[in-house]
Amino acid sequence: MTSLSIAxxxxxxxxxxxxxxxxxxxxxxxxxxxxxxxGHRRYTDDDLRWIQMVTRLRSTGMPIRDVRRYAALVxxxxxxxxxxxxxxxAHREVVERQLAEVTSHLRAIDHKIAIxxxxxxxxx
Amino acid sequence: MTSLSIAxxxxxxxxxxxxxxxxxxxxxxxxxxxxxxxGHRRYTDDDLRWIQMVTRLRSTGMPIRDVRRYAALVxxxxxxxxxxxxxxxAHREVVERQLAEVTSHLRAIDHKIAIxxxxxxxxx
DNA sequence: GTCCGACTTCGAGTGCACTCCAAGTCAAGG
DNA sequence: CCTTGACTTGGAGTGCACTCGAAGTCGGAC
Numbered sequence: 001m002t003s004l005s006i007a008x009x010x011x012x013x014x015x016x017x018x019x020x021x022x023x024x025x026x027x028x029x030x031x032x033x034x035x036x037x038x039g040h041r042r043y044t045d046d047d048l049r050w051i052q053m054v055t056r057l058r059s060t061g062m063p064i065r066d067v068r069r070y071a072a073l074v075x076x077x078x079x080x081x082x083x084x085x086x087x088x089x090a091h092r093e094v095v096e097r098q099l100a101e102v103t104s105h106l107r108a109i110d111h112k113i114a115i116x117x118x119x120x121x122x123x124x
Numbered sequence: 125m126t127s128l129s130i131a132x133x134x135x136x137x138x139x140x141x142x143x144x145x146x147x148x149x150x151x152x153x154x155x156x157x158x159x160x161x162x163g164h165r166r167y168t169d170d171d172l173r174w175i176q177m178v179t180r181l182r183s184t185g186m187p188i189r190d191v192r193r194y195a196a197l198v199x200x201x202x203x204x205x206x207x208x209x210x211x212x213x214a215h216r217e218v219v220e221r222q223l224a225e226v227t228s229h230l231r232a233i234d235h236k237i238a239i240x241x242x243x244x245x246x247x248x
Numbered sequence: 249g250t251c252c253g254a255c256t257t258c259g260a261g262t263g264c265a266c267t268c269c270a271a272g273t274c275a276a277g278g
Numbered sequence: 279c280c281t282t283g284a285c286t287t288g289g290a291g292t293g294c295a296c297t298c299g300a301a302g303t304c305g306g307a308c
Contacts, residue, residue: 060230
């Protein structure tokens with residue numbers, strides 16, 4: 001089991017060290033990250049896997065407070081899988097609606113682009 | 125040609141009156157919206173069409189400052205279609221990259237959902 | 249004539265998610 | 279022993295995009 005410094009964890013996850021500390025103090029981690037005798041954080045593989053899940057939720061637009069609720073459920077342990085599932089399904093709905101909206105707006109923009117392409121380089 | 129009050133324009137566009145005023149003073153409109161003798165804004169069909177374009181750009185994630193630049197180009201009039209096109213194409217790239225990222229993250233979340241569905245109602 | 253409601257302006261406030269700073273600690277190298 | 283560099287903390291600051299509040303104006307209904 002490897003264990004990484006915050007700088008290494010930052011590089012692995014694509015987040016900054018600032019953000020990793022912020023996530024931890026904001027209750028997004030499953031538990032406090034372990035410390036070396038120096039007090040420096042040591043990230044385990046489990047930590048990294050969890051951070052990856054957080055990243056997935058975040059970059060699909062889930063607000064921090066919902067990620068925190070999800071983390072709390074997972075932290076509680078077995079027995080609340082129904083709630084976790086409900087939370088993820090609700091998020092999924094939101095994401096799909098958003099994807100559909102963005103896609104349709106993008107199509108309209110593409111139409112505009114086509115018009116300009118004809119103006120700028122007709123017949124290109 | 126209809127001409128709408130700010131409340132009607134808000135309803136038509138799905139924005140709030142506050143946001144319409146904000147867009148105007150932030151330079152996102154092509155020109156100052158006309159006024160009734162009372163000083164109240166009167167939105168024309170052209171205004172509404174432009175606001176729709178702004179909404180498309182915004183809800184695909186274009187920052188306000190880029191919308192402002194695009195508005196400035198359109199305001200300048202003919203001759204800079206190349207620049208407008210470049211701006212829209214650059215935006216298109218960003219949006220597509222983002223769509224791809226969100227889609228792939230969503231797939232990973234779906235996988236997690238499937239796991240929970242099996243746990244919660246196995247064989248459902 | 250005055251009341252109401254929809255508007256006006258300017259500027260301040262909000263919420264979100266970071267992002268940064270200052271001052272301090274620690275282990276290792278020279 | 280002293281310096282260096284990577285870390286630590288609490289709290290403050292930033293950027294974005296709204297969002298709201300206060301005070302004032304205007305036209306029409308009663």
